[in-house]
Amino acid sequence: MTRGTQQKVRDTALALLIDEGVPGFTIDEICRRSGIAKTTIYRHWPSVHDLLVDTVASQIEHLPTPDTGGLRSDLGTLFGQVMSMPEITGKRRMMLGLMQAATDDHDLRNALNKLTRERSLPVLNVLRNARERRELADGLDIDHAADLIEGPIVYRYMIRGDTFAQHDLDAILDLIVAGLTRPPDTPA
Numbered sequence: 001m002t003r004g005t006q007q008k009v010r011d012t013a014l015a016l017l018i019d020e021g022v023p024g025f026t027i028d029e030i031c032r033r034s035g036i037a038k039t040t041i042y043r044h045w046p047s048v049h050d051l052l053v054d055t056v057a058s059q060i061e062h063l064p065t066p067d068t069g070g071l072r073s074d075l076g077t078l079f080g081q082v083m084s085m086p087e088i089t090g091k092r093r094m095m096l097g098l099m100q101a102a103t104d105d106h107d108l109r110n111a112l113n114k115l116t117r118e119r120s121l122p123v124l125n126v127l128r129n130a131r132e133r134r135e136l137a138d139g140l141d142i143d144h145a146a147d148l149i150e151g152p153i154v155y156r157y158m159i160r161g162d163t164f165a166q167h168d169l170d171a172i173l174d175l176i177v178a179g180l181t182r183p184p185d186t187p188a
Helices: 002-022 027-034 038-044 046-059 071-082 088-104 106-132 142-159 166-180
Strands: none
Touching: 002 027, 002 038, 002 046, 002 088, 027 038, 027 046, 046 106, 071 106, 071 142, 071 166, 088 106, 088 142, 106 142, 142 166
């Protein structure tokens, strides 16, 4: 299968996932919409589950880890990149449907957990850099800190369907950073 054909299948699969959700995500419908033979699709993706996971994985934006020299500015830069991404209504609908489907599908849940960990890598890297600079409070668990950082932002985008004004993002990041960092009068 050529790269162009693979991309056509992924694009068709993504559109189907956004339009119909997981229940309507079938190889037959992808074939109908794309005009690509079922045998061609199954040669590259052995199951509909494999194509579903690949489709979701293809939507993860791989963001570079900022390294501005400070935790607050690194987080501001990182989430500034996220805020500048195109409108996310379709992706929001897709992810909410996937989360619902994953409650009953162990394999899908594992795949989504893996993808979520990959998406969180820039935040974890920012925290590791801050730990190396001794900015973080002693004993801070960076996995929990990453959840704390991403939680309000994901909640606002995914659950409430809101976007952030820059001042809202700044206020949230200032509050989070104040809770994660060592007090200013504490020697490093």
